[in-house]
Amino acid sequence: MRVVVDLNRCQSYGQCVYAAPKVFRFRGTESLEYDHVPDAESDRAVERAALACPMQAITLGRAAGAGEV
Numbered sequence: 001m002r003v004v005v006d007l008n009r010c011q012s013y014g015q016c017v018y019a020a021p022k023v024f025r026f027r028g029t030e031s032l033e034y035d036h037v038p039d040a041e042s043d044r045a046v047e048r049a050a051l052a053c054p055m056q057a058i059t060l061g062r063a064a065g066a067g068e069v
Contacts, residue, residue, distance in 0.1 A: 001043050002061040003036055009057040019052050020045035037063045 003023065005016075010032055016024040023038045023046055038046055050058040 001038065001040070001046060002063045003034060003038060003046060004059045004061070005032060005034055006057045006059070007032065009055050010053075011055050011057075013054055015052040015054065016049035016058060019049035024049060 012026070012030040012032060014026065016032075016034070017026060020038075020042060022035075023042050024032065024034045027033050035042075046060065050060050
């Protein structure tokens, strides 16, 4: 899975951090950091995080495999 967060839309509510703390985290008080291609074991938590985002700033997609662009 590939994760993209629209940082212009994100308002730092932190719902993603609570839903998937291994993938999303704050640096400082408002700067969101996240793993763009988290481990497959985190897929369900990342899906919950995307659904929980009140600004709908998280987009999920398929990670490119070997040989894909």
